[in-house]
Amino acid sequence: MVTCSAPGKIYLFGEHAVVYGESAVACAVELRTRVTVVPAESTSITSGGQPLAIGEEPYIQNTLKIMEEFLALPPVSIRIDSEIPIAAGIGSSAALTVALLRALSIEFGVEMDLSLIAATAHRIERLVQGAASPTDTFVSTMGGVVVVPERRHLPPPGCKIVIGDAGIGTGAGAAMREKTGEMVLRVADLREAYPDAVDPVISAIGGLARSGVLLLEEGDCRGVGKLMNINHGLLEALGVGTTRLLRLVHAARDAGAFGAKITGAGGGGCMVALADNAREVAQGIERAGGKAMVVEIAQEGVRKE
Ligand code: MEV
Numbered sequence: 001m002v003t004c005s006a007p008g009k010i011y012l013f014g015e016h017a018v019v020y021g022e023s024a025v026a027c028a029v030e031l032r033t034r035v036t037v038v039p040a041e042s043t044s045i046t047s048g049g050q051p052l053a054i055g056e057e058p059y060i061q062n063t064l065k066i067m068e069e070f071l072a073l074p075p076v077s078i079r080i081d082s083e084i085p086i087a088a089g090i091g092s093s094a095a096l097t098v099a100l101l102r103a104l105s106i107e108f109g110v111e112m113d114l115s116l117i118a119a120t121a122h123r124i125e126r127l128v129q130g131a132a133s134p135t136d137t138f139v140s141t142m143g144g145v146v147v148v149p150e151r152r153h154l155p156p157p158g159c160k161i162v163i164g165d166a167g168i169g170t171g172a173g174a175a176m177r178e179k180t181g182e183m184v185l186r187v188a189d190l191r192e193a194y195p196d197a198v199d200p201v202i203s204a205i206g207g208l209a210r211s212g213v214l215l216l217e218e219g220d221c222r223g224v225g226k227l228m229n230i231n232h233g234l235l236e237a238l239g240v241g242t243t244r245l246l247r248l249v250h251a252a253r254d255a256g257a258f259g260a261k262i263t264g265a266g267g268g269g270c271m272v273a274l275a276d277n278a279r280e281v282a283q284g285i286e287r288a289g290g291k292a293m294v295v296e297i298a299q300e301g302v303r304k305e
Helices: 058-067 092-107 116-129 133-141 174-193 195-218 221-237 244-254 278-287
Strands: 002-013 023-040 044-047 050-052 075-083 145-148 152-154 160-167 259-262 270-275 291-297
Touching: 002 092, 002 133, 002 195, 002 221, 002 270, 002 291, 023 133, 023 195, 023 291, 050 152, 058 092, 058 116, 058 174, 058 221, 075 259, 092 116, 092 133, 116 133, 116 174, 133 145, 133 195, 145 195, 152 195, 174 195, 195 221, 221 244, 221 259, 221 270, 244 259, 244 270, 244 278, 270 278
Parallel strands: 044 075
Antiparallel strands: 002 023, 023 075, 023 145, 044 050, 145 152, 160 270, 160 291, 259 270
């Protein structure tokens, strides 16, 4: 029996634009998905103690299929316990895939270093979602604050991170895949219809990520926050905002956050704020109808528990 855990992530900059090769900065956070695998008579899955049908869990299904490339995989019982809100833009699918790959590779003695885990998890996300950047799976595997495409670690922002969940993530399994895939497709459609308007927005987001890297290296949390606010406006321009998310973003800023923006695919799910006064910002988010979480950076990515 092996248990591995992998962290969720937030984007300080660059979601959606990163799908088109632009820079992004993402940060692993101490909300973990733990996966336990035990050889069994037949393959089964439970999440939070509830049984799940394998046919409705495309990330798990594809992980098991890809592991067959490395060995004849015997039946396994898979137990999932997750602190990461599902389909809310915090990287629940990446954390599940990465933790499951690691647990299976250790349990069955398959040699997979962290780079191979990250690359294989990215392959699985692409299979399930249609399009996916390597960001979520890389950050969940390696931990810390990372700029892509360079995959270089950056110093953590010297202030607190507050996540606000607008509470309209859409369940597990297929719904999780559809939400991210649907939002990525929505941006692709907009870009195809109005390339002259959308391409500059995408490259402006990449520019914000690159400027954000310099501010993170200088330890300028206030500056990073200002750029996050601009990034939020550009995500709205790409059509991935919602009324509820916007309310939480403004509530966080009104409560004194340095900056606040959507994190992840959007269309519901979560926003993220940087602040020194995390308690007040969390209270502001809750008053605006969100569920607030003050999170630490996960310096460690996937690990054996
Ligand atoms: C989803 O967490 C982030 C997106 O940029 C998609 C991706 O990078 O694969 C929307």
